[in-house]
Structure formats: C-alpha cells, structure tokens
Amino acid sequence: xxxxxxxxxxxxxxxxxxxxxxxxxxxxxxxxxxxxxxxxxxxxxxxxxxxxxxxxxxxxxxxxxxxxxxxxxxxxxxxxxxxxxxxxxxxxxxxxxxxxxxxxxxxxxxxxxxxxxxxxxxxxxxxxxxxxxxxxxxxxxxxxxxxxxxxxxxxxxxxxxxxxxxxxxxxxxxxxxxxxxxxxxxxxxxxxxxxxxxxxxxxxxxxxxxxxxxxxxxxxxxxxx
Amino acid sequence: xxxxxxxxxxxxxxxxxxxxxxxxxxxxxxxxxxxxxxxxxxxxxxxxxxxxxxxxxxxxxxxxxxxxxxxxxxxxxxxxxxxxxxxxxxxxxxxxxxxxxxxxxxxxxxxxxxxxxxxxxxxxxxxxxxxxxxxxxxxxxxxxxxxxxxxxxxxxxxxxxxxxxxxxxxxxxxxxxxxxxxxxxxxxxxxxxxxxxxxxxxxxxxxxxxxxxxxxxxxxxxxxxxxxxxxxxxxxxxxxxxxxxxxxxxxxxxxxxxxxxxxxxxxxxxxxxxxxxxxxxxxxxxxxxxxxxxxxxxxxxxxxxxxxxxxxxxxxxxxxxxxxxxxxxxxxxxxxxxxxxxxxxxxxxxxxxxxxxxxxxxxxxxxxxxxxxxxxxxxxxxxxxxxxxxxxxxxxxxxxxxxxxxxxxxxxxxxxxxxxxxxxxxxxxxxxxxxxxxxxxxxxxxxxxxxxxxxxxxxxxxxxxxxxxxxxxxxxxxxxxxxxxxxxxxxxxxxxxxxxxxxxxxxxxxxxxxxxxxxxxxxxxxxxxxxxxxxxxxxxxxxxxxxxxxxxxxxxxxxxxxxxxxxxxxxxxxxxxx
Numbered sequence: 030x031x032x033x034x035x036x037x038x039x040x041x042x043x044x045x046x047x048x049x050x051x052x053x054x055x056x057x058x059x060x061x062x063x064x065x066x067x068x069x070x071x072x073x074x075x076x077x078x079x080x081x082x083x084x085x086x087x088x089x090x091x092x093x094x095x096x097x098x099x100x101x102x103x104x105x106x107x108x109x110x111x112x113x114x115x116x117x118x119x120x121x122x123x124x125x126x127x128x129x130x131x132x133x134x135x136x137x138x139x140x141x142x143x144x145x146x147x148x149x150x151x152x153x154x155x156x157x158x159x160x161x162x163x164x165x166x167x168x169x170x171x172x173x174x175x176x177x178x179x180x181x182x183x184x185x186x187x188x189x190x191x192x193x194x195x196x197x198x199x200x201x202x203x204x205x206x207x208x209x210x211x212x213x214x215x216x217x218x219x220x221x222x223x224x225x226x227x228x229x230x231x232x233x234x235x236x237x238x239x240x241x242x243x244x245x246x247x248x249x250x251x252x253x254x
Numbered sequence: 255x256x257x258x259x260x261x262x263x264x265x266x267x268x269x270x271x272x273x274x275x276x277x278x279x280x281x282x283x284x285x286x287x288x289x290x291x292x293x294x295x296x297x298x299x300x301x302x303x304x305x306x307x308x309x310x311x312x313x314x315x316x317x318x319x320x321x322x323x324x325x326x327x328x329x330x331x332x333x334x335x336x337x338x339x340x341x342x343x344x345x346x347x348x349x350x351x352x353x354x355x356x357x358x359x360x361x362x363x364x365x366x367x368x369x370x371x372x373x374x375x376x377x378x379x380x381x382x383x384x385x386x387x388x389x390x391x392x393x394x395x396x397x398x399x400x401x402x403x404x405x406x407x408x409x410x411x412x413x414x415x416x417x418x419x420x421x422x423x424x425x426x427x428x429x430x431x432x433x434x435x436x437x438x439x440x441x442x443x444x445x446x447x448x449x450x451x452x453x454x455x456x457x458x459x460x461x462x463x464x465x466x467x468x469x470x471x472x473x474x475x476x477x478x479x480x481x482x483x484x485x486x487x488x489x490x491x492x493x494x495x496x497x498x499x500x501x502x503x504x505x506x507x508x509x510x511x512x513x514x515x516x517x518x519x520x521x522x523x524x525x526x527x528x529x530x531x532x533x534x535x536x537x538x539x540x541x542x543x544x545x546x547x548x549x550x551x552x553x554x555x556x557x558x559x560x561x562x563x564x565x566x567x568x569x570x571x572x573x574x575x576x577x578x579x580x581x582x583x584x585x586x587x588x589x590x591x592x593x594x595x596x597x598x599x600x601x602x603x604x605x606x607x608x609x610x611x612x613x614x615x616x617x618x619x620x621x622x623x624x625x626x627x628x629x630x631x632x633x634x635x636x637x638x639x640x641x642x643x644x645x646x647x648x649x650x651x652x653x654x655x656x657x658x659x660x661x662x663x664x665x666x667x668x669x670x671x672x673x674x675x676x677x678x679x680x681x682x683x684x685x686x687x688x689x690x691x692x693x694x695x696x697x698x699x700x701x702x703x704x705x706x707x708x709x710x711x712x713x714x715x716x717x718x719x720x721x722x723x724x725x726x727x728x729x730x731x732x733x734x735x736x737x738x739x740x741x742x743x744x745x746x747x748x749x750x751x752x753x754x755x756x757x758x759x760x761x762x763x764x765x766x767x768x769x770x771x772x773x774x775x776x777x778x779x780x781x782x783x784x785x786x787x788x789x790x791x792x793x794x795x796x797x798x799x800x801x802x803x804x805x806x807x808x809x810x811x812x813x814x815x816x817x818x819x820x821x822x823x824x825x826x827x828x829x830x831x832x
Contacts, residue, residue, distance in 0.1 A: 040565050040569070042566070042569045043565055043566075043568055043569045043572075046568075046569045046572045046573055047572070049572075049576065050572050050575075050576060053576070084565075108568075110561045110564040110565060131564040131565060131567070131568040132564055132567040132568040132570075132571045132599075132603050132606075133568060133571070134571065134572075134575060135571075135572050135575045135576065136575070216667075217666075217667075218623070245626065246625065246626035246627065246661065
C-alpha cells in the first residue's frame with residue numbers, strides 16, 4: 030500500500046513541487062493550503078504522515094502542530110525556513126517528530142519521510158523492561174502497573190531503542206541514526222527535545238528521571254528494570 | 255656587638271618608615287582624588303598664613319604702644335624725681351660717706367613723694383630709684399650707689415657718663431625669677447659733679463598685658479582657622495557633592511543605564527549643569543535608540559530576506575533536482591545546464607545559510623549550547639566532512655591529536671563548523687601541500703591550529719582574513735566554493751565561546767589559524783596551549799618586494815583554452831537565413 034502524505038503548505042508553487050516529488054517517490058499526496066483546514070483534512074483523509082509548513086496564514090504552524098498532536102500520534106515533519114534554536118525547539122516541543130530546513134534537497138526530504146514511515150513490521154514478539162515500565166513492542170504499547178501510557182510512534186521508537194540495550198549508553202548521534210535515520214551528524218536538539226517530551230510522559234517525576242537517564246557528557250541510557 | 259644591639263632599632267625604624275610611606279601613599283591618593291580635601295587644606299594653609307601675619311602685626315603694634323606709653327611716663331617721672339632731689343644734691347660734699355647718706359635721704363624723698371601722685375607722672379607705675387656717683391668710690395672700695403645698682407645696665411651708665419639722659423630695657427635675675435625692667439637714667443647736677451639718677455620700672459604688668467594679648471591672638475587665630483576649615487568644607491561640599499553625583503550618574507549612564515538623569519533643583523549653576531547634562535543624555539539616548547533601531551531593522555531585513563528567499567528557493571531547488579535526476583534524457587546542452595543549475599543552487603544555498611547565520615550572530619540572538627565533549631571527536635568529524643574536497647585537491651590532512659581525551663565545555667556544532675571552515679580554507683590555499691591540524695589542551699584552554707604550506711599571507715593580511723567577503727587573491731579559483739563568510743562566522747563563533755581565533759601567515763611559508771577556547775564555558779582565555787607562529791620557520795630573510803608594480807604575467811594558454819566551441823545548429827530556418 031502506498032503511504033499517504035498530507036502536505037500543509039500555503040505556497041502553491043512549493044506545494045505543487047512537493048506533490049510532484051512525493052508522487053515521483055511513490056507517495057499519495059493531498060495538499061491543504063490553510064492551517065485551519067489541516068485538522069478537518071486530517072480527520073477526513075487519515076494520512077500516514079503530515080508535512081507541515083511552519084509559516085502558515087490563518088493558523089500558526091505551531092498551533093496546527095499542537096492541534097494535530099492533541100488528537101493523533103501521526104508522524105509530523107515540519108518544514109521550516111528558520112533554523113533558529115528557539116523556532117526549531119518550539120516546533121519540536123509542540124509535537125513535531127522531525128524537521129527539514131528550507132531549502133532542502135528532495136532526497137533529504139524523502140529520506141526524512143521514509144524514516145518516519147518505516148515501521149518495524151515483522152518483529153518477533155518482544156516484551157522489554159525499562160525502569161518500572163513494560164513495553165510490548167509488536168503491540169506498540171507501554172504499560173506502567175498494567176495501565177497504558179500514550180506515546181507517539183517516535184517516542185515509542187526512542188524508548189524501545191534505549192530499552193533494547195539496557196546497559197548501553199547511547200550518544201545523541203547514535204540515537205539520531207537509530208531513531209531518526211540520520212546517516213550524517215545532524216541536529217542533536219532533536220534528541221534533547223524528544224527525550225524531554227518522553228520523560229514528561231513516562232517519568233513519575235521528570236525532574237528526577239528513572240526511566241531515561243542522562244549520562245553527563247555522553248548521552249542517555251535506560252534506567253535499570 | 256653594636257650592630258647586634260642596633261638591629262631591633264633599625265628594624266623598628268624600617269617598619270616605621272614603611273608605615274609612614276604607606277600612609278603617605280594613601281594620603282597622596284586621597285589628595286589626588288578629593289577636590290574637597292584639596293580645597294579645605296589649601297584654604298587652611300593660606301588663611302593660617304594670613305592669621306599668623308595679622309597676629310604678629312597686632313602683637314608688635316600693641317606691645318610697641320604699651321612700651322611707648324610706659325617710657326614716656328617713666329621719663330616724665332624721672333624728670334620730676336630729678337627736679338625733686340636737685341636741691342638736696344646741689345650742696346653735696348664729695349666725701350664718700352656723706353654722699354651715701356645724702357643719696358639715701360634723696361631717695362627717701364623720691365619714694366615718699368610717691369608714684370603717680372602727680373598728673374604728669376601718672377601711668378609710670380611703681381619704680382625703684384637708684385642714685386649713683388660715677389666717680390667716687392666708697393670706703394669699702396665699692397662704687398657709691400644707693401638702691402639696686404647692680405640692675406642698671408652698663409650701656410646706660412656709659413651713656414649718662416657722657417652727660418645725656420637715656421633709657422634702656424633690660425632683663426635681670428631677681429631671686430630666681432627673670433624680671434624685665436625699664437631703666438631710665440638722668441644725670442643730676444650737684445656742686446661737685448653730675449650724679450646719676452636711675453629709675454627702675456618693672457614691666458611686669460605690661461608683660462602680663464602682652465601675654466594676655468598674645469594668648470588671645472593665638473586662641474582667636476586657632477578658632478578662626480577651625481571655623482574657616484569648617485566653612486570651607488561646607489562650601490566645597492555644596493559644590494563638590496553635585497559634581498560627585500554627576501560623576502556617579504555619568505558612570506552609570508556609561509555603563510548602559512541610559513535612563514539615568516541628574517535631579518534638577520533650583521536655578522543655580524549646578525541646576526544648569528544638571529539640565530545640560532540631562533539634555534546631553536537624552537540626546538545620546540535618542541541617538542543610541544535610533545542606531546539600535548536602524549541596526550535591528552537592518553538585521554531583521556537581512557534575516558527576513560533570507561527567510562523569504564527560502565521558500566521559492568526550495569521550489570527551484572526541487573525543480574532543479576527533478577530535472578537533474580532525468581538529465582540523461584536531455585540533449586547535452588540542457589543536461590549540462592541542469593548540472594550547472596544544481597551546482598550553483600548549492601552555492602546559493604550555502605551563501606544564504608551563511609548570511610542568515612551571520613545576521614543572527616550580529617543580532618546577538620545566538621545562544622551557546624555548551625556541553626562537555628571530546629574535542630578530538632569534533633576534529634575527526636570536521637576531517638571527515640572535508641575529506642571529499644581534500645581528495646579532489648590532492649591535499650593530505652595530517653591530524654596531530656593527543657592520545658588521551660581532550661574534554662571541553664563547548665557548542666559542538668559551532669566548534670565543528672569552525673574546524674571545518676579552517677580545514678576547507680587551508681585546503682583551498684594550501685596548493686596541494688599537506689595541511690596539519692594540531693590539537694592541544696592546557697587544562698584551562700583547548701587550542702587547535704590548522705596550518706597550510708601554501709602561498710601564505712602578505713603583511714597586514716592576517717587581520718583582513720576575517721573580514722566578510724574578503725579574498726586573499728581574487729584571481730584564485732576556489733575548490734570549496736566558499737562563500738567568503740566562513741571565517742567571519744568562525745570568528746564570531748569563537749567569540750561566542752569566549753575564545754580567540756587568530757591568523758598568521760607569511761609569503762612562502764603558508765598560514766596558520768589558531769582557535770583557542772576555554773575548557774569551562776564562561777571562563778576567560780589568558781594563554782593558548784599552542785604557538786600561533788610555527789616554531790620550525792627558517793630565519794626571516796629580507797624579502798625583496800617585487801610586487802610594487804602590478805605585472806601582467808604572460809601565461810601560455812593550453813590547447814583547450816584556445817579551441818573555439820562551435821555554434822550549435824538551432825533550427826533549420828535560421829540556418830538557411832544565414
């Protein structure tokens with residue numbers, strides 16, 4: 030089945046070009062030019078991924094991002110003209126999984142989209158322990174004392190990557206490659222922001238993490254089961 | 255022995271001298287810094303001189319006047335006494351003992367006639383008369399005299415022997431106390447010879463008066479000085495305080511609190527100073543705000559332009575890539591065009607990225623994401639990312655990294671970018687000769703030098719290399735397609751870390767770029783662990799500058815350069831028209 034990408038972009042030329050490129054790469058695409066229409070379109074079309082331009086008329090891209098995240102875990106890739114720390118971090122914190130800075134190369138964009146869509150399909154039944162959490166990998170479920178915790182696919186992937194090798198310390202670069210699919214050194218802020226988002230969901234006290242531990246100067250590792 | 259005895263004394267003296275010197279230095283400091291102290295001290299010095307002179311003049315005047323009155327009265331008294339005893343002595347027998355008896359009775363007469371009984375002699379005060387025979391000698395061998403003869407000064411006696419009257423002030427010792435006497439002498443004629451009548455006036459009361467005057471003057475002078483000091487202090491304070499206040503406010507203003515203003519009270523000179531100061535401050539503030547606004551506008555413009563350019567550029571970029579992907583299907587001219595399009599878009603993009611980066615650095619909105627990292631890892635990564643251009647330039651990169659970890663707290667993205675820029679720059683100008691990267695740490699600072707052995711820099715160019723869009727040699731072709739902003743951005747990045755980025759270069763010996771960054775973020779760098787100038791340089795030779803006149807070199811052209819590129823046949827119609 031072809032993956033479906035919802036493009037939310039106000040620039041018609043760019044939207045058309047994106048459509049051409051994505052269709053050439055084998056994706057079905059739909060375009061929404063207005064941020065306010067993004068949510069209805071999401072409900073209607075149920076895309077596999079949302080490509081969201083942060084500079085939108087009508088509704089701020091950040092707000093659109095938050096609105097989508099509030100009702101769906103669908104992967105969101107931001108298109109941003111700003112690589113300022115504040116803007117990127119704000120976008121990531123509002124729920125985007127990854128971002129591409131304009132101007133990007135089509136290959137780069139496609140790689141980012143594919144990385145987000147790549148689902149670990151045929152996996153053996155695997156149950157992992159991290160801290161006091163139980164992770165049902167094929168069931169895509171995280172449980173604490175029998176109660177499920179809602180995570181986006183990216184957060185789930187991040188948690189699973191850490192839990193698979195409990196004693197290993199992951200550098201941000203390694204996580205970027207394993208979870209985001211970056212082959213080359215990229216922006217480690219992605220990792221920082223998402224670890225914080227993950228912690229806010231899975232930790233009892235995000236100030237004193239027990240599930241995702243920081244190893245100062247190196248990276249992160251899983252808390253002892 | 256003596257030296258040992260003296261030792262503690264010497265030490266004590268030295269310590270005292272040291273103490274005194276410190277005090278003097280402290281005072282000197284205060285003297286230089288405090289206008290108030292200077293005004294008060296100089297007022298005191300000048301007024302004490304005035305008071306001293308005034309006091310002296312007063313004292314001299316008063317004592318002179320006192321003595322003059324006394325002397326006049328005394329002389330009158332002497333004349334009166336002389337005329338009183340004149341009848342007694344006129345028929346004097348020259349026999350010694352009878353002379354003495356006569357003298358005694360005469361003196362008794364003077365004494366009984368009393369002092370001050372007469373209006374003419376009033377004010378002369380008490381006196382002791384003395385009668386003296388300058389020629390006769392008594393039976394006991396002593397001069398014939400009655401009264402305190404020994405108190406009469408010799409000078410006066412000699413004067414009287416010459417026949418004239420006179421007076422003299424003398425001080426004698428009487429029963430252990432010193433008494434000042436005014437002695438008036440007058441010859442008194444007798445039948446035989448002129449006898450001497452001396453009247454001794456003790457100046458005790460005059461002295462007492464003079465002393466009272468003196469002490470009054472001293473006390474009054476001191477009080478006056480003290481009052482003057484207080485007044486000077488108060489007056490100076492009135493002037494100095496607003497000045498100090500103004501200085502403080504100006505300092506705060508200079509430190510950046512542009513809203514500081516002086517309080518304006520009244521309409522005096524200080525108020526005028528405050529007013530004009532405030533006007534100046536307001537005008538400066540206005541101008542600074544204006545400049546800030548201009549700067550902000552300009553920076554926002556740069557940033558906006560960069561942002562606004564990005565969306566169309568993205569579309570163009572994607573379109574170009576789509577074309578590029580299927581260039582095999584195009585005729586050669588079109589195919590090459592798409593290649594050029596994509597390559598130049600790359601350059602355009604990196605230029606845009608650098609512009610945006612530098613506008614952000616200019617705006618000061620950049621934050622440092624400092625974390626503890628191993629600098630060797632960054633160096634290796636930078637090396638990896640320039641490996642491609644190094645290979646195509648045929649340049650080898652020699653990495654000299656310490657065996658142990660070199661950790662420092664820094665923004666890895668920025669430092670890696672600096673190293674990448676330095677390496678790319680070295681490859682660009684290295685003429686294919688090896689480029690060396692050296693990393694060292696001193697514990698407080700980390701230094702990286704990147705050295706190439708290319709053409710080097712002309713004198714004075716080391717400062718220019720960090721200028722935006724500066725090119726060492728515009729005619730040189732660039733392999734890395736640098737934007738001309740790389741080193742400027744690197745310099746700003748280094749500054750953001752509180753570090754240095756410096757350049758050295760000499761014609762023929764290549765160039766060295768040195769990055770020094772403190773190991774702990776927020777600390778300052780005082781010394782770099784690596785030298786900027788390479789130690790293995792041959793001794794400097796006097797370089798003959800042959801570049802004074804620009805010489806257009808005759809270069810032999812290669813075969814390719816001299817070939818015509820034939821025109822393509824476009825359409826049949828045009829072909830025919832020709």
